[in-house]
Amino acid sequence: MDTRPLRHRPYRRLWTSTIVTALGSQLTAVAVPKQIYDMTGSSVWVGIASISGLAPLIVFALWGGAIADTVDRRRMLLFTNSGIALLCVVFWLQAALDVNSIPLLLVLVAVQQALFGMNMPARTASVARLVPAAELPAAGALNSTVMQGGQIAGPMLAGALIPLLGLPLLYLFDAIALCAALYAVWRLPSLPPLSGVARRAGLADILDGFRYLATHRLLMVSMAADVIAMVFGMPRALFPQLADTAFPGVNENFALGMLYAAIPIGALLGGLLSGTFSHIRRHGLMLVIAVCAWGAAIAGFGMSSSLWLAVVFLGVAGVADMVSMVFRGAILQAAATDEMRGRMQGVHTVVVAGGPRLADLLHGVAVPVAGASAAVAGGGVLVIVAMTVLALAVPAFLRYRGPAR
Numbered sequence: 001m002d003t004r005p006l007r008h009r010p011y012r013r014l015w016t017s018t019i020v021t022a023l024g025s026q027l028t029a030v031a032v033p034k035q036i037y038d039m040t041g042s043s044v045w046v047g048i049a050s051i052s053g054l055a056p057l058i059v060f061a062l063w064g065g066a067i068a069d070t071v072d073r074r075r076m077l078l079f080t081n082s083g084i085a086l087l088c089v090v091f092w093l094q095a096a097l098d099v100n101s102i103p104l105l106l107v108l109v110a111v112q113q114a115l116f117g118m119n120m121p122a123r124t125a126s127v128a129r130l131v132p133a134a135e136l137p138a139a140g141a142l143n144s145t146v147m148q149g150g151q152i153a154g155p156m157l158a159g160a161l162i163p164l165l166g167l168p169l170l171y172l173f174d175a176i177a178l179c180a181a182l183y184a185v186w187r188l189p190s191l192p193p194l195s196g197v198a199r200r201a202g203l204a205d206i207l208d209g210f211r212y213l214a215t216h217r218l219l220m221v222s223m224a225a226d227v228i229a230m231v232f233g234m235p236r237a238l239f240p241q242l243a244d245t246a247f248p249g250v251n252e253n254f255a256l257g258m259l260y261a262a263i264p265i266g267a268l269l270g271g272l273l274s275g276t277f278s279h280i281r282r283h284g285l286m287l288v289i290a291v292c293a294w295g296a297a298i299a300g301f302g303m304s305s306s307l308w309l310a311v312v313f314l315g316v317a318g319v320a321d322m323v324s325m326v327f328r329g330a331i332l333q334a335a336a337t338d339e340m341r342g343r344m345q346g347v348h349t350v351v352v353a354g355g356p357r358l359a360d361l362l363h364g365v366a367v368p369v370a371g372a373s374a375a376v377a378g379g380g381v382l383v384i385v386a387m388t389v390l391a392l393a394v395p396a397f398l399r400y401r402g403p404a405r
Contacts, residue, residue, distance in 0.1 A: 017184030024177025026154020053113030064118030065346020088175035095168035145271025209343030230355030237360035266318020284400035295383025302377030
């Protein structure tokens with residue numbers, strides 16, 4: 001694993017806090033749908049809760065990206081992390097007091113996603129100020145590895161803690177974990193705009209960000225690559241159906257758990273092997289290869305009749321997704337100027353959050369027409385075709401090199 005960025009104390013503090021918060025955030029991610037399902041007995045309400053946070057996430061990620069470019073990012077992180085921690089306390093109180101109000105939970109989810117949308121652009125845009133440009137791929141791999149590890153360990157820990165301590169305490173543990181993030185951010189150096197002038201961000205700043213993106217094809221292609229991979233090739237909406245019908249003789253619940261765990265496990269392994277690819281400078285080419293590898297692995301998964309073969313393909317897809325995240329993140333950090341980096345990360349947050357939700361809809365619509373397995377395999381093939389066409393249409397992207405060591 002490429003650990004060079006950990007030599008820099010500010011980045012090391014931020015990354016270490018991520019270890020704790022990645023685990024804590026997954027406790028809340030499990031607790032919210034579990035609480036809603038326990039209250040209603042309906043998966044529809046669980047889906048409504050997920051959608052209720054999408055619009056606030058989109059709006060505040062774009063606005064938060066503009067704010068991150070016009071204020072001290074350290075102060076913005078302190079504000080948003082404090083807000084999320086206080087919100088977790090409110091989550092805990094309503095669960096501990098058995099308020100049992102679905103409207104209240106939907107409002108809390110919306111506020112949580114709004115704060116998350118403001119936090120992420122500031123957090124990711126800060127990394128380029130804490131490590132040298134040549135170490136951005138390694139820093140991206142370290143961040144993504146921790147997040148993927150949290151997605152694996154967090155739900156497992158939540159499943160173990162709920163019968164022992166009860167669901168409400170999951171929210172409280174997340175609030176405590178966020179205190180570690182607050183301390184780490186407090187110890188960071190000041191991160192004001194490089195111009196030295198802080199100001200209020202408005203609609204004009206958001207529109208400037210879109211104009212900047214539209215005139216930088218390198219950034220546009222990197223964003224489009226993620227849209228292609230996720231919209232055509234993220235089959236998670238079909239996991240329940242495939243677990244039920246695609247693997248005869250295998251327990252449905254066991255198969256479902258394996259399918260959900262396979263991609264994060266593969267991504268975690270890819271992060272642990274980041275030393276094998278984070279030194280590569282052909283960032284554009286590596287992103288194209290990673291997205292095509294993701295598509296090929298998803299196509300293989302769709303054609304698998306064996307659960308274990310399906311898990312292997314999803315694991316390979318997870319590795320490819322990690323490589324894609326590393327080089328896409330490095331391109332966004334290095335190719336954008338610091339005064340636009342927050343806005344680009346805001347758009348990226350919207351893409352990352354919205355792509356899988358669009359994929360859920362697209363795959364769900366395709367199933368009645370083609371069947372679940374064919375919909376998954378066809379989506380993987382579409383990823384390869386669309387990414388190849390995009391790369392050939394913008395050859396400069398294939399030639400793009402990251403900063404030298």
